[in-house]
Structure formats: structure tokens, C-alpha cells
């Protein structure tokens with residue numbers, strides 16, 4: 559049984575919560591001029607929490623039917639859209655009205671629809687569309703969230719999707735889906751990270767867990783950094799090598815296969831870990847940071863970039879979305895900046911700073927320095 563509240567603060571909080579829970583108070587507050595706005599906002603907020611899955615599925619239908627791609631040609635009538643989407647006119651109108659209510663499309667007349675800001679933003683972000691499709695696996699895994707929290711759920715789909723989450727190196731076939739997804743969604747992140755990292759004096763950058771090389775490709779476009787090395791599991795490094803060679807970057811970027819739990823090649827004066835640390839539980843994550851510290855040249859820098867917990871204005875992205883995503887995957891957790899700073903210090907880094915990224919919801923950046931000659 560719960561213990562009775564002890565402090566005055568606890569008692570006030572318990573009284574307040576009883577009041578807010580009371581249906582009579584809720585009805586009164588929804589009518590009283592001074593509380594009406596708060597009551598309506600809370601009703602809407604709670605409804606949105608209940609309906610999140612439904613909204614997400616309206617979005618999934620739009621993506622699967624390429625509604626936003628079709629509307630880039632300009633506004634279209636419901637009849638024309640119904641034909642293009644292979645839906646009945648009634649179903650097309652239902653989808654369009656749903657999408658309109660979510661800010662994805664807008665009605666330019668009773669019968670014609672155009673892209674709205676959110677739909678237009680999605681057209682320019684194919685990585686988000688890939689994530690929306692990918693969510694089918696996540697939502698299936700979250701069907702019984704309590705079993706998942708208790709560790710009583712059957713093996714999850716995400717644990718099969720990410721073989722390394724359970725110590726597997728993966729083969730060419732099993733790493734392909736996640737490497738493709740990461741490559742597609744890296745575009746949203748790389749430029750925001752590079753905007754806040756001055757690599758002008760870096761001689762050799764090694765991107766650890768570099769996937770198919772999208773981050774280093776963006777580096778190569780911006781900087782004349784002399785050496786670029788991608789380090790990833792052998793099957794992923796092979797994919798990267800072939801892909802980068804096709805893009806004519808085979809000479810610029812060296813791909814190196816290995817397991818970072820066994821240490822890292824030494825000598826780079828900058829190491830990047832982009833969307834890597836949050837994948838790992840505390841002990842292996844700490845060991846990885848120590849391995850990066852050991853591998854860096856004196857005075858070298860570590861760039862740690864990923865979405866972080868407790869980001870102001872984006873709190874649910876870290877703690878709810880990535881918290882439960884990584885739970886379903888079976889490894890790692892989103893961390894707060896202060897936790898990561900402490901881990902970096904523990905790994906031996908001295909100065910740690912956080913330059914502000916453009917869209918901290920998508921990624922934040924910590925830059926940590928290994929002591930030695932300044933870069």
C-alpha cells in the first residue's frame with residue numbers, strides 16, 4: 559500500500575491531484591472563464607496522447623500512397639487524387655480531411671487539396687518517410703508495453719533488426735536494412751553536426767560506427783580534411799566501401815571493419831560517434847568512450863552527436879520515443895547531457911563543451927578534448 563504523504567508539500571500536491579482528478583472540478587474548470595483555456599488545453603493534450611497511434615497511421619497511409627509526392631505537382635481535386643491513390647472518392651476525402659486536420663495538407667477549396675507546411679517538409683526529408691515505414695516494427699513490439707518493461711515480451715522485431723544490440727556482428731544480409739535506414743536518415747543530421755564542428759585543423763577524422771558513410775561523405779564535401787576513416791562492423795564497412803567507391807570517394811575515405819568493443823585503431827586527431835552511444839548500456843558505452851580516448855592522438859577531440867534526453871522543448875523525443883525504442887531494441891538508453899559529460903570525464907576527457915545545434919530535437923553535440931597539444 560502507498561505510504562501516506564508526510565511533508566506539507568506532499569499533502570498540497572495530493573490535494574491538488576485529487577482536485578484535478580475530480581470530474582466535477584473538471585466540468586467546472588472547463589466552464590469557468592479563468593480556467594477554461596487550461597482545461598481545454600489539457601483535454602486536448604490527453605486526447606492527443608490517446609490518439610497518437612491513429613494520427614501516426616493517417617501519416618503512414620499518406621506516405622505509402624505517396625500523397626505528398628503527388629501533391630508537389632500542385633493542388634488536385636478529390637476525384638483526381640482518388641484515381642491516383644487508387645481509393646474510392648469517399649476514402650480519399652476521409653484521408654485528405656484527416657491529413658488536413660494534422661497540418662499535412664490543406665483544402666484550397668471544398669474539392670481541391672494542396673500540400674501544407676508539414677507535408678511539404680516531409681517531401682524534402684525522405685529519411686523521415688523511411689522512419690515512418692520502419693515504425694511498423696516498433697509499434698508491433700510496443701503492443702504490450704508492460705510486458706516489454708517487465709522483460710516478459712517475446713523476442714522483439716527490433717532486436718532482430720539490430721543484430722549488434724545482442725552482440726551479433728551481422729552478415730551482409732542482416733546489416734543491409736538498418737544500414738540503409740541509417741544512411742537515409744543521416745541527411746537530417748550530418749549538416750547540423752558539421753555546422754557546429756570546426757574541422758579545419760583536423761588531419762585525420764575517424765567516424766566510429768560510420769554506417770554507409772553518409773556522415774563522412776558530408777565531411778568530404780565541406781572540408782579538405784586530409785584523412786577520413788570509417789570504422790564499423792565488417793559487413794557494414796564492406797557495404798560502405800562499395801558505396802563510397804561508386805560515388806567516387808573510394809580514395810578519400812578508408813573503410814575499416816572491426817568491433818569497437820575490442821578497441822579502436824589509434825592515431826586519429828578527431829573521432830566522431832554519431833548516433834552510437836545511446837545504443838549501448840552503461841558499461842559498454844563507458845568502455846567505448848575510454849577506447850576512443852585511448853585511440854585519439856594527444857590533444858585530439860571526440861565529437862559525440864545524438865538525440866539526448868531532457869532536451870528542452872523535446873522532452874518526449876528522448877525519454878518517451880528513444881527510451882521505448884531502445885527498450886524494444888534490447889540495448890541502450892537515451893542520456894542527459896550531464897550524464898554524458900560525466901561519462902566523458904570518467905573516460906579521461908578534460909574539457910567538454912556543447913555547441914548549440916540548429917535542431918536539438920534531432921541531434922545535440924558534445925565536443926570533448928583529450929589533453930595534449932591543442933588542436
Ligand SMILES: CC(C)=CCC/C(C)=C/CC/C(C)=C/C=C/C(C)=C/C=C/C=C(C)/C=C/C=C(C)/C=C/C=C(C)/C=C/CC(C)(C)O
Nearest residue numbers: 675679683686689690720743833834836837880883884887
Ligand atoms: C515564408 C514561408 C514560405 C513559410 C513560413 C513558415 C515556416 C517558417 C515554415 C517552416 C517550414 C519548415 C522549414 C519546416 C521544417 C520541418 C522539418 C525540418 C521537420 C523535420 C522533422 C523531422 C522528423 C519528424 C524526424 C523524425 C525522426 C525520427 C522518427 C528518427 C528516428 C530515429 C531512429 C529510430 C534511430 C534509430 C537509431 C538507433 C538504433 C537509436 O541508434
Ligand SMILES: C[S@@+](CC[C@H](N)C(=O)[O-])C[C@H]1O[C@@H](n2cnc3c(N)ncnc32)[C@H](O)[C@@H]1O
Nearest residue numbers: 722740744767768769790791817818819832833
Ligand atoms: C545507429 S547506427 C548509426 C550509424 C551512423 N553513425 C549514423 O548516424 O547514421 C549504429 C552503427 O554502429 C555500428 N556498430 C554497432 N556495434 C558496433 C561494434 N561493436 N563495432 C563497430 N561498429 C558497431 C552499427 O553497425 C551501425 O552502423
